[in-house]
Amino acid sequence: xxFYCFNRNKNYQQEIENIIEDKxxxxxDFFGQTLENLDFDIYIYDTIxxxxxxxxxxxxxxxxxxxxxxxxxxxxxxxFFEPKDSPSENEWSKAEYEKVIFHELIHAVQYNLYGxxxxxxxxxxxxxxxxxxxxxxKYLLENYIHKHKIPSMDELxxxxxxxxxxxxxxAYLVVSYLIETLGKGKFLEKLSSKDFSKNLIYEAIxxxxxxxxNDEFYNSDLLNPNWLFHGSPLLLDEINLNQSxxxxxxxxxxxxxxxxxxxxxxxxxxxxxxSIKKNSEGLRYNxxxxxxxxxxxxxxxxxxxxxxxxxxxxxxxxxxxxxxxPIGSLQFKSYQKINPIFCIKVYYKDYEQNYEVKxxx
Numbered sequence: 635x636x637f638y639c640f641n642r643n644k645n646y647q648q649e650i651e652n653i654i655e656d657k658x659x660x661x662x663d664f665f666g667q668t669l670e671n672l673d674f675d676i677y678i679y680d681t682i683x684x685x686x687x688x689x690x691x692x693x694x695x696x697x698x699x700x701x702x703x704x705x706x707x708x709x710x711x712x713x714f715f716e717p718k719d720s721p722s723e724n725e726w727s728k729a730e731y732e733k734v735i736f737h738e739l740i741h742a743v744q745y746n747l748y749g750x751x752x753x754x755x756x757x758x759x760x761x762x763x764x765x766x767x768x769x770x771x772k773y774l775l776e777n778y779i780h781k782h783k784i785p786s787m788d789e790l791x792x793x794x795x796x797x798x799x800x801x802x803x804x805a806y807l808v809v810s811y812l813i814e815t816l817g818k819g820k821f822l823e824k825l826s827s828k829d830f831s832k833n834l835i836y837e838a839i840x841x842x843x844x845x846x847x848n849d850e851f852y853n854s855d856l857l858n859p860n861w862l863f864h865g866s867p868l869l870l871d872e873i874n875l876n877q878s879x880x881x882x883x884x885x886x887x888x889x890x891x892x893x894x895x896x897x898x899x900x901x902x903x904x905x906x907x908x909s910i911k912k913n914s915e916g917l918r919y920n921x922x923x924x925x926x927x928x929x930x931x932x933x934x935x936x937x938x939x940x941x942x943x944x945x946x947x948x949x950x951x952x953x954x955x956x957x958x959x960p961i962g963s964l965q966f967k968s969y970q971k972i973n974p975i976f977c978i979k980v981y982y983k984d985y986e987q988n989y990e991v992k993x994x995x
Contacts, residue, residue, distance in 0.1 A: 641716045649728075658739065661739065661740055673710070675711045679715045682702055682726075685703070685713060698795055702731075703738050705741035712738050712741075740764065751825070754794055758809030767803075771846070774806075775843070779860075787835050790804055815841065836975055856927065861896070863898050863947050864948040866908075867907075867909040875892055876890070894956060894966045897964050905944075905980055907923065910934065910939055925965060932989040933989070937991065937993075944980060945979075945982075949974055
């Protein structure tokens with residue numbers, strides 16, 4: 635390590651060295667590797683403003699507003715400022731800043747071991763180790779993930795930190811998911827190949843939703859959902875617009891669109907309805923599907939139902955482009971053809987307790 639100190643208190647270098655010496659074994663133990671020499675430069679500035687100016691003078695640009703320290707792959711450096719001994723409530727204390735130094739040290743060790751890697755991966759590992767999310771993943775889901783639109787993995791990989799949402803929370807969630815499902819050994823093997831699924835965010839959220847809420851596609855708020863669903867008896871690659879009709883003449887139900895719902899149960903009815911109608915040809919059948927989550931979800935009369943009946947539920951991320959109509963209902967519309975994130979094959983026998991059959995023939 636080589637220090638470049640631009641702060642007035644030269645003793646702070648020793649404080650940083652002490653933190654590094656205290657924390658490096660924890661990092662080496664995680665990666666299962668040891669570095670004989672920590673080969674990076676450390677720059678220490680007097681204030682956070684001088685840190686930012688110093689980085690700009692070294693030709694680094696576009697620092698995010700929340701930045702208070704950083705590791706730079708370009709020159710293999712760690713960059714800090716020295717917090718005040720008596721900071722205001724809006725400033726970093728030296729005790730709080732120890733976690734920042736630990737966080738950036740994790741980046742430096744990972745870079746020295748594996749070279750440059752995607753930011754979501756480096757930040758996710760650092761957050762996994764530094765204790766930021768000590769309240770646990772269930773708490774994170776309930777208090778953040780379920781309350782915000784879910785970004786794509788491509789966006790997280792290529793536009794990390796460029797959006798209003800907290801990229802770090804999703805990075806931590808994904809890394810936690812990979813370590814939990816692969817095991818740390820296999821996860822570390824993948825660090826070199828960087829061979830990760832493009833649906834990792836969705837897979838991670840589904841995994842933890844199933845673990846904590848017993849529903850992969852759990853929507854905590856059906857009026858402002860993360861997931862939307864479309865039911866069909868057909869196996870499709872994309873869902874095209876269809877002209878709908880409504881026997882009661884309700885305008886919001888008469889449209890050329892893809893109709894979706896925030897309720898997987900309601901979507902299930904549409905996965906089976908047309909197949910049941912076809913099987914009941916020649917009969918005076920009658921159907922009613924509830925638009926709201928009140929059971930029975932679907933009521934049928936004079937129908938024939940095959941014991942092996944199945945259909946498909948298509949799953950979409952609610953990215954804010956879907957129209958909620960009527961407003962405040964569980965119905966959403968898309969006015970362009972859409973590709974699902976997931977397709978689930980569902981069987982009538984697993985859902986029949988949610989329906990009422992008044993007369994079966």
